[in-house]
Amino acid sequence: QKEVEQDPGPLSVPEGAIVSLNCTYSNSAFQYFMWYRQYSRKGPELLMYTYSSGNKEDGRFTAQVDKSSKYISLFIRDSQPSDSATYLCAMSGAAGNKLTFGGGTRVLVKP
């Protein structure tokens, strides 16, 4: 069993819909949780960074962490075709430690 599980998709939604992504993990030591967006043949770019449990909102993006369930989510409101990409969750046990990535979910937003 992988330490971090993520549905590979693809997840196809119409423009304007809410995109819902999630990851589950098994290591209870993880405390830092990140979401990255990766376009094809590009490096990942950081979208959201959350410490411990709770919600965090930034523009159209909302990240949620439920440490008791070992479950994290990313919601993208008012999705745009430019949001079409692969979304990777990542986590670590301490700031500065190496990241453990999920497998990534491919998202396609159709105009």
Place this chain on the structure above:
Amino acid sequence: GAVVSQHPSWVICKSGTSVKIECRSLDFQATTMFWYRQFPKQSLMLMATSNEGSKATYEQGVEKDKFLINHASLTLSTLTVTSAHPEDSSFYICSPQDVYEQYFGPGTRLTVT
């Protein structure tokens, strides 16, 4: 924001040759450098971690004599794939870390023929 460059962005080489990939942090100093490999439609796999001036620490299953990592300065790290073979064809991404935050380079696509 932090700027990371990788060079080259795409390289094609013949089997048996060596390829060097450069990673530069342009506006910050990277105390730690992570190198990842990513196969098509797969996630990032950590290959090795290096600190400036120290030998790299390789992940299990990664051959240290094949993937040579040099982190000679706080702004430059190189990954050399020695005696490359077609199975080394992949997308290589560097990730310099500035204190606690980890940034990612744009990646280098290596194709070995």
